[in-house]
Every structure is written in C-alpha cells, then in structure tokens.
Amino acid sequence: MNEQQVWTVEAKGATGRIDKWLAEQQEWSRSQVQDWLKAGHVEVDGRIVKPNYKMTGTESITVHIPEAVELEILPEDIPLDVVYEDSDVIVINKPKGMVVHPAAGHVSGTLVNALLHHCQDLSGINGVKRPGIVHRIDKDTSGLLMVAKNDLAHESLAQQLKDKTTERLYIALVHGEIPHELGTIEAPVGRDKNDRQRMTVTDKNSKAAVTHFRVLDRYEGFTVVECKLETGRTHQIRVHMRYIGFPLAGDPKYGPRKTMKMNGQALHAAVLGFEHPRTGEWLSFEAPLPEEMTFEISQLKKLELES
Helix, strand or coil, X not given: CCEEEEEEEECCCCCEEHHHHHHHHCCCCHHHHHHHHHCCCEEECCXXXXXXXXXXXXXXXXXXXXXXXXXXXXXXXXXXXXXXXXXXXXXXXXXXXXXXXXXXXXXXXXXXXXXXXXXXXXXXXXXXXXXXXXXXXXXXXXXXXXXXCCHHHHHHHHHHHHHCCCEEEEEEEEECCCCCCEEEEEXXXXXXXXXXXXXXXXXXXXXXXXXXXXXXXXXXXXXXXXXXXXXCCCCHHHHHHHHCXXXXXXXXXXXXXXXXXXXXXXXXXXXXXXXXXXXXXXXXXXXXXXXXXXXXXHHHHHHHXXX
C-alpha cells in the first residue's frame, strides 16, 4: 500500500461511530473515511475495525492515508456558452447541473473537460485537475465564471478576488417575504460538525463571510433578491440566506424540499466584473436568468395576478 502520510491521534473521551468521529477531526468526508475503514487503512489499538465501530474514548487511532491517485482529465467536446474570450481570459456562462472541475464521482462532463477541448492554453497554477479555474460556483448554480488562460492572468484574477475588487452579483429566489429592501449578512461560515457535506454559520473552524442583498421583487411566500458577494466561501449565499430565515427555493441541502419543480437551488451568477489582467481595462458581463428560474418566477407572477 502506497502511503502518503500516517495520522495518529489519542481519542480521549470520544464516543459514537468511528467513521463520524474521524470525519469531524479533519477536512475528510464521511464517505471517504468509510472507504478507508473498509480498505483497512484505519487501525484502532493496532487492529482493523469496521465503519460502525463504537468508540469508548480510550482508543489510539492510526489512519494510513492512501496516496492520492492522479485523475486523467480528458478533453471532451461539450458545448460552452462563451460570453467573452481573448488570449488571457475566458468568461463562461455555466449551465445548471455542470460541475466546474473533476473530483471523485465527477471525472467527466465537467467545465474543465469542456475547456480542455475548447482551448489548450489554460493556466497551470491549480494543477491538472483545475486548470484555469480561479473561482467556482456550485454544480446547480448557473451563471458567469472567469477562467485564466495563463499564469499571469490567474495570479491577477486571484489577487482581485482576494482584494475584493471584482464584482459578483447573483439573483436568487428565496422562501419567505423579506420585509426590508436592503441587508448585509456578516456571519462566519464553516463546515457543519454533524454533516461534513454541509456548511453552516459557526464560530468553530470558520472563515469570515459577508453577503449584501437587495430585494428585487416580492410574491406570496417568496422574494427575488440580488446578492453581492464580498467574500467567496463555499455555499455562502445558500448558507447566509438560510441563516436569516429565507432559504433558497429548490435547495435540497439548505431549504425546504420539493416546494418547486427545480433541480437544485434557484441561484444564478448574473453579473461578473473584473479588471483585465493585462490591459487594466474594466470588463463587465451579464447573463440572463436560465429558463427554469424565469419559468418559476413567471408562475409566481401569474398566481399573484389571479389572486
């Protein structure tokens, strides 16, 4: 077994299943930990145990972390909605349902696979799995994404994101009728200790997160808002809107389920602005709402007119 590293810990006072406990200790998913346990990569007091092993709080645990297997990322002829392109950057209007870069369970059909077919000159700063990717949007979030075609562009765009000088506006349909016109949510976001696949507002192992929002329209039981990101944490808008009591419509992870016939959250990256990494010119782009969101909002308007 090729081992990249060995992680050992004294689990004093720990209780419950070992797979859940281990996933809470590091940036590991529970499914990943379960795979390691099944493969015999985890030892408790020198012996291999199953994922459902119940801890007593006196164990010494050793995790043999397997060496990461490098994925072969292949170009794929997938249509792209290219909003802008030059020798330094590409701006893509990503469709809902497309994963941005390959990962376990998504080695094909991603934006990166499509980009590799579209052009060969992508920045290599993020390695072979994420060439050119400066920032991400969730699989079921549609809209604008900037991609770097060389390292100069990548460094410039990444610095602009860090300096908070880019413009990123999202349109969201949320549950509930927000009573005020403007708001700012300033609440730290970190991984949910009870579910490693979810993020939450927490003071533990969190990062500062700020979202500004503006009400665009109200309907019975719903509000359309424009959200402006000051930071870019994982699932930030989805987590923040849920935190203030107005979760996104269609969001299977953070909102009420099956309230609309949508596959995933009603969230669209509508506006993207940044300084061109070579010329210094300010570039700004807009992408119209996808048909699914437009339809759901039109149905809300129709119900309002009929009532």
